[in-house]
Amino acid sequence: MFDYRLVPIEPNDRKIxxxxxxxxxxxxxxxxxxxxxxxxxxxxxxxxxxxxxKMVPIARGVTPGSGAAHLAIFGYDPVQYPVGRGVxxxxxxxxxxxxxxxxxxxxxxTVDENGVITDRRAKENGERMRDQxxxxxCELLEEKIPEIDGVKVTIVPGKGHRFxxxxxxxxxxxxxxxSDPGKEGKTPLPVQALKPEAERSAQVAxxxxxxxxxxxxxRKRANYVLLRGLALPPRLPxxxxxxxxxxxxxxxxxxxxxxxxxxxxxxxxCGETWESEIETLEKNYAHYDFFxxxxxxxxxxxxxxxxxxxxELLEQFDERIVPRLVKxxxxxxxxxxxxxxxxxxxxxxxxxxPLLIHSPWVRVHSFAEEFGERACIRGSLGLIFGIEIxxxxxxxxxxxxxxxx
Amino acid sequence: MFDYRLVPIEPNDRKIxxxxxxxxxxxxxxxxxxxxxxxxxxxxxxxxxxxxxKMVPIARGVTPGSGAAHLAIFGYDPVQYPVGRGVxxxxxxxxxxxxxxxxxxxxxxTVDENGVITDRRAKENGERMRDQxxxxxCELLEEKIPEIDGVKVTIVPGKGHRFxxxxxxxxxxxxxxxSDPGKEGKTPLPVQALKPEAERSAQVAxxxxxxxxxxxxxRKRANYVLLRGLALPPRLPxxxxxxxxxxxxxxxxxxxxxxxxxxxxxxxxCGETWESEIETLEKNYAHYDFFxxxxxxxxxxxxxxxxxxxxELLEQFDERIVPRLVKxxxxxxxxxxxxxxxxxxxxxxxxxxPLLIHSPWVRVHSFAEEFGERACIRGSLGLIFGIEIxxxxxxxxxxxxxxxx
Numbered sequence: 001m002f003d004y005r006l007v008p009i010e011p012n013d014r015k016i017x018x019x020x021x022x023x024x025x026x027x028x029x030x031x032x033x034x035x036x037x038x039x040x041x042x043x044x045x046x047x048x049x050x051x052x053x054k055m056v057p058i059a060r061g062v063t064p065g066s067g068a069a070h071l072a073i074f075g076y077d078p079v080q081y082p083v084g085r086g087v088x089x090x091x092x093x094x095x096x097x098x099x100x101x102x103x104x105x106x107x108x109x110t111v112d113e114n115g116v117i118t119d120r121r122a123k124e125n126g127e128r129m130r131d132q133x134x135x136x137x138c139e140l141l142e143e144k145i146p147e148i149d150g151v152k153v154t155i156v157p158g159k160g161h162r163f164x165x166x167x168x169x170x171x172x173x174x175x176x177x178x179s180d181p182g183k184e185g186k187t188p189l190p191v192q193a194l195k196p197e198a199e200r201s202a203q204v205a206x207x208x209x210x211x212x213x214x215x216x217x218x219r220k221r222a223n224y225v226l227l228r229g230l231a232l233p234p235r236l237p238x239x240x241x242x243x244x245x246x247x248x249x250x251x252x253x254x255x256x257x258x259x260x261x262x263x264x265x266x267x268x269x270c271g272e273t274w275e276s277e278i279e280t281l282e283k284n285y286a287h288y289d290f291f292x293x294x295x296x297x298x299x300x301x302x303x304x305x306x307x308x309x310x311x312e313l314l315e316q317f318d319e320r321i322v323p324r325l326v327k328x329x330x331x332x333x334x335x336x337x338x339x340x341x342x343x344x345x346x347x348x349x350x351x352x353x354p355l356l357i358h359s360p361w362v363r364v365h366s367f368a369e370e371f372g373e374r375a376c377i378r379g380s381l382g383l384i385f386g387i388e389i390x391x392x393x394x395x396x397x398x399x400x401x402x403x404x405x
Numbered sequence: 406m407f408d409y410r411l412v413p414i415e416p417n418d419r420k421i422x423x424x425x426x427x428x429x430x431x432x433x434x435x436x437x438x439x440x441x442x443x444x445x446x447x448x449x450x451x452x453x454x455x456x457x458x459k460m461v462p463i464a465r466g467v468t469p470g471s472g473a474a475h476l477a478i479f480g481y482d483p484v485q486y487p488v489g490r491g492v493x494x495x496x497x498x499x500x501x502x503x504x505x506x507x508x509x510x511x512x513x514x515t516v517d518e519n520g521v522i523t524d525r526r527a528k529e530n531g532e533r534m535r536d537q538x539x540x541x542x543c544e545l546l547e548e549k550i551p552e553i554d555g556v557k558v559t560i561v562p563g564k565g566h567r568f569x570x571x572x573x574x575x576x577x578x579x580x581x582x583x584s585d586p587g588k589e590g591k592t593p594l595p596v597q598a599l600k601p602e603a604e605r606s607a608q609v610a611x612x613x614x615x616x617x618x619x620x621x622x623x624r625k626r627a628n629y630v631l632l633r634g635l636a637l638p639p640r641l642p643x644x645x646x647x648x649x650x651x652x653x654x655x656x657x658x659x660x661x662x663x664x665x666x667x668x669x670x671x672x673x674x675c676g677e678t679w680e681s682e683i684e685t686l687e688k689n690y691a692h693y694d695f696f697x698x699x700x701x702x703x704x705x706x707x708x709x710x711x712x713x714x715x716x717e718l719l720e721q722f723d724e725r726i727v728p729r730l731v732k733x734x735x736x737x738x739x740x741x742x743x744x745x746x747x748x749x750x751x752x753x754x755x756x757x758x759p760l761l762i763h764s765p766w767v768r769v770h771s772f773a774e775e776f777g778e779r780a781c782i783r784g785s786l787g788l789i790f791g792i793e794i795x796x797x798x799x800x801x802x803x804x805x806x807x808x809x810x
Contacts, residue, residue, distance in 0.1 A: 068809025
């Protein structure tokens with residue numbers, strides 16, 4: 001892998017807009033994918049004037065998680081900089097873990113008088129725990145366990161039985177096992193240090209579990225907590241310094257704001273609608289060189305297996321958002337996804353993702369007159385890895401100098 | 406290069422069939438390659454419902470040997486795990502070298518009274534040595550040299566002047582020079598240890614040459630032996646454990662059975678005909694998750710420069726074998742070659758190899774209605790390296806989990 005840090009950066013005033021449609025790539029239900037089925041005249045018109053390609057997020061055959069896929073697109077090797085599950089959940093809850101903050105996915109569970117787990121999700125008469133109850137229990141825990149041995153404890157409720165715990169204090173490390181044994185009928189496991197420097201972190205995590213069980217004592221259900229995916233945020237080189245870009249992120253969903261914040265982008269406040277996102281872009285357009293703007297709902301439709309909904313969302317995006325993106329006339333406009341989420345697979349997949357790059361300097365090809373998987377397969381960019389996106393955008397913005405004499 | 410061991414394996418009951426047509430790729434004699442010339446309606450029909458691509462066995466411009474090409478397709482970096490020539494010859498002779506067994510290509514040669522090589526191939530009146538004579542001399546050597554200093558000596562005759570020697574015993578290592586100086590008019594070289602731990606192996610090899618010369622003494626010709634390509638088998642991580650697959654190999658030729666055994670596949674007994682190979686697949690289909698099935702003859706026709714023969718073999722394969730492969734309805738069916746052997750080049754080549762992957766989850770493209778080099782160049786898979794084949798097959802069998810959070 002070429003080390004792109006060897007390329008000199010030549011700052012200028014050209015603007016780059018990177019649009020991520022989460023889970024964009026698809027598979028045919030009959031003979032066409034979601035994007036090929038959708039009536040997207042604005043994207044098609046843009047495609048005719050752009051370079052197309054197919055993007056491999058991480059590696060051939062590899063289905064990426066959202067964190068890994070985004071880091072790759074931002075130019076970070078996701079193997080070198082792994083984002084732990086606990087960190088991703090913390091970001092998704094709107095937490096802002098700093099270096100050294102240990103994050104865990106947590107959930108309420110039910111144990112019997114012998115300490116054996118009878119329900120890993122603390123259901124009530126077979127029903128999922130209510131969000132309200134989870135919020136109340138999290139409040140109780142945060143009140144009873146404000147800190148452990150000098151480590152601040154932050155607790156944020158999630159959906160149903162889920163919540164996030166963040167431990168903030170000196171000397172914390174990752175390399176910790178889960179306390180969740182993964183099935184009912186077993187006793188919870190102690191969190192174990194998988195490397196010596198994580199010893200203190202394991203003690204803190206185990207003490208938290210002990211104190212939480214004490215606080216929940218006497219309850220028939222939801223009387224225990226399980227921790228998984230304990231992790232520190234990766235120490236990432238700063239994106240703005242790396243590319244010498246004033247970089248802003250716009251995302252309605254907290255996890256994506258969090259990922260952008262992790263790499264050091266400025267996260268712009270915005271509402272939850274697409275209109276709010278594009279308005280935020282328009283209002284701040286003069287003040288930054290680079291914008292990452294994220295649209296989530298395609299991925300959800302794919303995960304739900306709702307082909308028609310994904311098609312409809314793409315049509316909506318084409319109608320409501322694309323004309324406003326184009327109207328800004330960014331010097332470089334890139335539209336792609338972080339990964340594929342084909343409705344027929346009901347989940348993330350390993351397939352390539354349609355990629356469109358518009359700039360005055362791309363080789364436009366004449367094979368395709370639409371934006372879709374098939375057109376992108378034949379696109380002039382060919383096969384692009386996620387980690388090659390930023391270099392291509394920098395090059396098209398003429399912000400990359402010459403390599404070598 | 407991404408480390409695919411980072412991807413979690415999720416075993417299931419989906420079946421993968423990997424079909425290798427040895428030397429499949431070709432070049433046009435006039436305007437079409439061997440595969441494009443062949444009338445292969447079954448392959449063409451399959452191609453319409455499959456993803457096509459072009460496979461680079463090792464790297465751009467690199468013509469691979471059979472061992473290296475196969476290892477790459479099985480998912481092993483052939484640079485990290487070199488298969489020495491001696492090992493490959495031993496496998497081809499049906500030997501089963503274990504870890505620490507030192508293998509050498511050997512041949513009978515003729516030296517004069519001063520020990521100068523007059524003929525590296527021990528020809529008789531300009532004629533190649535007869536196989537029968539080679540077998541007799543090998544028998545003589547094995548009788549006279551059953552072991553050297555606690556090291557068992559196994560000798561297997563090959564074609565003409567060629568044979569294979571395998572040394573089995575403790576403390577053997579590779580890193581040895583050849584005794585063959587490569588031209589007539591020179592004296593044979595001593596086998597030299599190229600690293601300290603190979604010292605004992607060099608002594609054993611040189612002692613073998615000395616004892617062989619003694620046994621052959623008094624003969625006018627074929628009175629000496631030369632050793633080349635001394636090597637131990639690479640220590641390969643087990644394929645079945647690596648991919649959590651019950652993996653079986655079907656190959657009429659010993660070398661390919663040997664390569665499969667080296668990586669830890671179960672080698673199924675089968676006869677020498679294609680029908681015997683496909684019958685072996687059919688009979689064992691229920692008992693394994695993964696099948697590697699190898700068909701050799703295309704490569705031989707290519708090596709012979711026999712374009713028409715290669716075309717005919719492809720047509721035969723299409724008629725006799727493809728319908729039976731398709732009838733098994735494997736969840737993932739991959740048809741490709743280990744490398745190209747264009748008849749016009751009369752040998753292995755560096756060209757990309759046609760690749761077809763059929764599964765419910767491939768992006769079928771509608772550009773091509775045939776299986777051939779040109780169709781594959783435009784295929785939806787684009788350019789695939791040999792080492793990426795297994796990940797793609799695993800992904801299509803949904804046996805690869807998600808990478809990263």
